[in-house]
Amino acid sequence: MKKIYISLLILLPLNGAFSQSTLMIGNTEVTIDTVYTGLDVPWEIQYGPDGNLWFTERKGLVSKLDPVTKTRTIVLDIVDDVYQEYEAGLLGMALHPDFENTPEVFIVYTYGTSPNVLEKLVKYTYNGTALVNPVIVLDNITAYTTHNGSRLLFLPDNTLLMSTGDAQDQPAAQDLSSLNGKILRLNMDGSIPADNPSPTSYVYTFGHRNIQGLNHGPNDRIYISEHGPTTDDEFQLLLPDRNYGWPDVEGYCDLPAEQSFCGQNNVEEPLMAWTPTIAPSDLIYYDNDAFPELDDKILMTVLKDKKVRAITLNVPGNHVMDEEDYFTDMFGRLRDIAMGPQKELYLATNGAEWMNIDPNTHSIIRITPPTDASLGELDNTGFQMYPNPAKNLLTIEVKAVDLGSDCIIRDLQGKEIQQQKITSPKFMLDLTKLEKGVYLVEMNGVVQSLIVN
Template identity: 50%
Template sequence: MKTLLVASVALFLCLSSCKKKHSGNSGEELPDVELKTRVVTSALSHIWEMVYGPDQQLWITERLGKISRINPQSGTITPVYTISEVVANGEGGLLGMALHPQFNTTPWVFVVYNYGSPYKEKVVRFTYSGGTLTSPLVILDQIPASSIHNGSRLLITSDQKLLITTGDASVSSNAQDMNSLSGKILRINLDGSIPADNPVAGSRVWSLGHRNAQGLVEANGKLYASEHGPNNDDEVNLIAKGRNYGWPSVEGYCNTSGEQTFCAANNVMEPMMAWTPTIATSGLTYYDSDFIPQWKNSLLLVSLKGARLTQLKLNQARDQVSGSKDFFLNEFGRLRAICQSPEGKIYLGSSNGNGDKIIEITK
């Protein structure tokens, strides 16, 4: 009887402490949505980034180094520029891209890519002119890179700062090293200088303890990121200034004794949601359009291994996930990129290697 009682207590403790860590779909039941899909094009390879431009075109990067504009109605692909310096090693290559918010008057295109030997990563600002990219200016260089865990999303925030997610580049301890650019979310001015209001004077680091963040979005004054875990605990995080997100000492929530000790000592912020088994969380956007009302006030997340679009409904404070629902499971393969048109249509970009697609989602 004593053995049974001990086992029962142990099971109860595991359920109460582990259920949060090993979470997938949870919370309120979300409504079904009748959606239509249309393949815009299927003539791409390893789509990495996709931005809905002010010219009503989809701007995309492909990992081998190509930047193109795609007409979302006709699917016509217009090459913009190929960066010959790009070295696509494993998961590396041409990754994130961001357009200046006032693109019509300041036609800057920011990209981040891997290059060279030894392998490394840099952020370059181009000027769009005459249908191509000119005047390259290196904004940040010498970011450690590897065949895995390179990040890297770019985001220009409402206060005109450039955010860069960097992976740990296969050296997990660098994520906790403030002197390393690896495993961080970095924040710089659009000319590459360091903002005076960063958490640590003279440092580009906005947050640390990231393994491999590949989704980044700002909405309603809040910043959200998605991140790849190891064999467990993919994450979606609410990103706060100067906070530590735990890697490699913490995987997902602070729910083991060792993790709890580290979390208390290092001001660790737990994820809004975590997935075990992992789904390889990637592109992320915030949806608040009336075009698909069932998705209002939700993060929309695409995943690679999970091969799906996941709706993460937010609470009113937008600091917690109140429910989740999956769409298009295994329908288009690995999904890396997501963006939204001003009208509220959603576009997904696949990353299967051959015949990669852009898919339009409407109601």
């Protein structure tokens, strides 16, 4: 694959936010652009069969976003009904598996008033412009300001999995009569599937703390990610009727008390446990050779460590062979990931901090792998800069026409960080005062993105 230095032939976008650039990922040049920004904690994103990107915002909005025109339409506003504080709010969403014929959307949100916060799963119908006719599928689940799970996933048999958190009541995770600290399996009408581990219980798996990732992997397997306490975030293979250990086991069954508990309680150990914690969130299985670095890997968004972790599994899918990190510190905290029909990736970014300080850093970012056609169209216009990513020093080579103009470095909001007059066709920039992250380098109307690490 041919390597092209310059790639960014764009003007600054209207709102000053990160617009479009390209980036080498290994040997693959991908295009990166912001599909939408200025959001308030986009939590769940899913590419719909209608060609729109559907997403929730935690304060209580469901939107669909046309990824071509970048037009956002709010289809549900339940801000007044949602209890939103800290991690609670409108969280998970799943479109009906046959959405084109049955346009139903399932969402999970917290409601009530503190300290009596509850969580419910509600089904809406999309009438072409809005979500209407709410039907409660399951409610009165204990919730809290933190640890509310809420990922949804349809299985091939049209039953629905829903993760619930322990809602800070740790023993509930081992209590099979509680709906907390579980993955529940339901029929779409809220009834209990006859082939659940117990035909009288929603409980599918138990011993969970706070599952934030839930999705299909290769070979009909299902994988989850889960937040540990101060240690032991986990990546797990989901098997029905298994105990995942919390709060008696953290991470692997490695301490003496854990080994004893695991031996007696049918505990499924994680495939990976991460200490220090990274705060894993949702995941997808990527299966396309357009992006060979990511092909055949589980891609898991990571909040605290602000990256995508690519996990390589063995063929049976029960052992992690390798882990690699991508997009580290580029977009802030990463909450969710989705894939579109061109095998492009969408990331929901959640700012720089746990608290939602600056909603303008909450965005949906697109990463598009190359096609032969798009590679052929790229042109070597403008200036060259290298290395990229850069650490302390950046070398820039410009064309004669650029001499005398200004070289400006901006942040992704378009704010000017650094500026200098171009007096030489080749010069160096000192980057030691810049924080790690993505910047825009602008010269004579041409803008390129720069990663500082």
